[in-house]
Amino acid sequence: MQVKPFNLVDMLHQNVMRFPNKEAIRWKEGTYIGMSYSELWDHIRSFAHGLSRLGIGRGSKVAILAENGPKWLISDFAVLSLGAVSVPVYPTLTGKQVADILFYADVEAIIVQNAAKVKNVRWPEGVKTRIAMYGEDVPEGYLSFDELVQQGKKGNGQKHRWGWESIQRDDLATIVHTSGTTGRPKGAMLSHGNILSNIEQILHYVPVNHEDTNLSFLPLSHIFERTAGHFAPMYVGGTIAYAESLEQVPANLLEVKPTAITSVPRLFEKIYSRVMEQAASGSRLKQHIFLWALKVGAEKCRYTEQGYGYPIPFRVQLQSLLADKLVFSAIRQKTGGNLRLLVSGGAALDAKISRFFAQIGMPVVEGYGMTECSPIVACNPLLRIKPGTVGRPLPLTEVDLADDGELLVKSPSVMIGYYNQPEETAKTIVNGWLHTGDIVQMDQEGYIRIVDRKKSIFVLSTGKNVAPQPVESTLCTSRFIHQAALIGNKRKYVSALIVPDYDSLIQYARANGWSSKTRRELAHSKLAHDLIRDEMSRLLRDFASFEQPKKFTLLEEEFSIEKGELTPTLKIRLKKIEENYAREIALMYEEALEEEPSASQEPDSGEYTGSAEVAAARQTSSSESRKPGATTMNPSSFNWVSALASAIIFARVIFNPKVLAGIAIGVIAGILVQYLW
CATH class of the missing domain: 3.40.50.12780 (ANL, N-terminal domain)
Structure with a gap:
């Protein structure tokens, strides 16, 4: 039975003892290769000794700015094993945002994927050491990750100097910065015990075990992935496989065949x-x-x-x-x-x-x-x-x-x-x-x-409260809608900025003979607007009429982190979106000044609630934008399929050789019983 670990490093060490030859991590270099728990432990110990030679020790703040991979995990555990504090930084942040985090967290060393990732960062004076994980030629001012590992191997025999056994649950493990939807990110201090207790609680509901393989693709700078997809597998002795990138996740799923x-x-x-x-x-x-x-x-x-x-x-x-x-x-x-x-x-x-x-x-x-x-x-x-x-x-x-x-x-x-x-x-x-x-x-x-x-809920000028997230997430279930942002605070009605899923929309346009085939053309196409209007009407029919967007605008470009419209965890920064699309928002309300409903009235027929306008749009879409003979999935035509399926099941059961043999034996037994009786 596994004893509760007293720190995160002890958590890993217990599984090194239990499963020394079991594969701990996998990553792709042409093909997927792996590293056992004992090999992983040796790399962590060597890198920890290399960091120790640089003066990194208890209480030191060490930032990690890199994509997911084996060296991220090795860096994290090596830092933690010294009693130091790891400070994960999103690779997508701007140079100023990175510099601010390093300054306010008192970071003295940083481990980066490569120098190109931080070329726009103006280093705070406190950052004395920079380590590059990858790159054949290490730029001036950087140390090589691999060289530090080699240097650290020289001190591997001095195990008593490592000292990870002295770290307790109450000791600070990491400073993780919030995504900052409403202001400057704040650094949450999490102890070894905070994270360990969270894992131990999760296992009551989500039974991960040592036979599981987890595919890791969310950024490890996000505490959700770090706890659930990084520390938790190491807690139970599982295997972590790293995806090449978000774009390669579908292909990596087929290669790795993960269970979680x-x-x-x-x-x-x-x-x-x-x-x-x-x-x-x-x-x-x-x-x-x-x-x-x-x-x-x-x-x-x-x-x-x-x-x-x-x-x-x-x-x-x-x-x-x-x-x-x-x-x-x-x-x-x-x-x-295998999922x-x-x-x-x-x-x-x-x-x-x-x-x-x-x-x-x-x-x-x-x-x-x-x-x-x-x-x-x-x-x-x-x-x-x-x-x-x-x-x-x-x-x-x-x-x-x-x-x-x-x-x-x-x-x-x-x-x-x-x-x-x-x-x-x-x-x-x-x-x-x-x-x-x-x-x-x-x-x-x-x-x-x-x-x-709490801060996202806005109040219409009619006095109605609107929670935008449920509406936005429902809209994004459409295969034609990639992103959605609701607007309406202190206004009479709700409107929406919609970023279509252009891959699906372009494919649909080509299949149905539309003349509009580029992003720009589709964003201004009446057929595209009719299609999105139909989708909104269909998806939002269960929402209150005042929660449904009265107007919407199709955008050509996606909301992005680079433009400040999304947090690193991909949450919407509405204030920045309203700044960037002020003109489009103004037009949605200026065009409707004379037709705005009063506070006591229900929205007029211009809303997407199955009105005559929507019916007309559907008719237009049906007659102009769909191929002759195109079919739609109709749930009301199941009866004959169900009957066919039942017949197939009945035939398979009845004509199974074992079933027929059983029937024959039963008949013979019945005859014998009747004869003997």
Whole structure:
């Protein structure tokens, strides 16, 4: 039985002792290669000794600015083993943002992927040491990572000087900066115990084990990936495989065949959109079989959602086996075929997408957290997922609601405080309760549903409160919508800036004979606007009329980190978006000044709520933009498919040789019994 580790390095060391020859990490150099736990430990020890020779020791602040890879993990554990403090920095930040973090965190050394990553950084005076992970020619002013490892090997025999055994759970491990949606990032101080307790709590709901292989692609500078996809696999003795890049994740899934991944909702939205797109483009028979399979999956989920061991009718089990054979197994094969744990965090996952993955046999475990809580606060138990919620609070985590619905948290994983910002700490942690800044709802079973960030909710001039995040995330489930930002604070109605998924839109335009085929043409195309209007009407029909955008503008360019419109964790910075698109926003409201509804009126027929305008747009779209004979998936035509499937199942069961032999034996036994009686 594994003993609870007393620090993060001891956590790794225990598995080095348990699984010395087991593969700990994998990465790609032409093909995927690996490193065992014992080899990994030797590299960490050597690099730690190399850092020690530079004067890095207890309390030193060492930044890591690099893409995910084996040297990131080695650097992190080497720094922690010296009692030093690792300060992860997003590789996507601007030079000024990087310099600010280094200055305010009192960083004295930095480990970078290569010099090109930080060419625009003006180094604060306190940064005395710069180490480059990669690059044949190390630039002047940098030390080579590999050379430090070689130098450190010379001191490997002096194990007593390493000293990681003296580090305790209460010691500071890392300073992780918040994403900064509303201001300058703050450095959350997390101890070894904060992170360890969070992992130990997570394992109660998400049973990761030493046989799991995790594909790592979210940035390790994000505490979600660092805890769930970096430290947690090392806690249980699993294997971490590093993706080459976000763009290569689909290919790497097939190469690695992982059993677990941690991701933000966008990946699951993309998979969902592609599957639905491929299904819609298939023959009428394939569409019917696909929709029948989803119906069977949904019926099975109604039983499995009741809890582990809840009985499933024999008929549903048989139909589920056939649906899996005909449809779902092929979908799973495109993700490697072995995925059993899919964890989503960082933003709300649309309930429809959660249900879809459950129906195809790949349930997504959605959780919620924040940097200040190391980071996970709540999570859906794998055996009791409730779509549309972020699950229950983790064990040992207390939650409460403030008068305005803000979630308050008390847990052993709550941070020590913000580095050198006692006033901000006092505002955030009051009487031991962490004020999350998130407005939530809780049901009778303790499941939490996130409404939105407290600071994100805006008030219309009509007095209505609007939470933009649920609307934005729902819009992004469309295969034609990549990004969405709602506008409306202190205005009479909601509008939206929409970034289409141009790959899907261009493909659709070509297939349907549109003259508009470039981004610029599509952004100003009436057919494209009609299509997006239809999508908005379809997706938002369950939202209140005042929450639905009355006007929208299609943008040619994506929101980006470089333009300051997104945080490093891809959350929207609305203030910057409103600055960058002030003209487009003004036009959406100036064009409607004379037709704005009064506070006491329902929105007029210009809203996307299934009105005559939408009906006309659908008619236009149907007559002008769709191919003759094109088919759409209609869930009402399942009956004959279900009957066919049942007949196939019945035939397979009845004409199975073993079944026929059993029937024959039964008949003979019956005759003998009758004769003897």
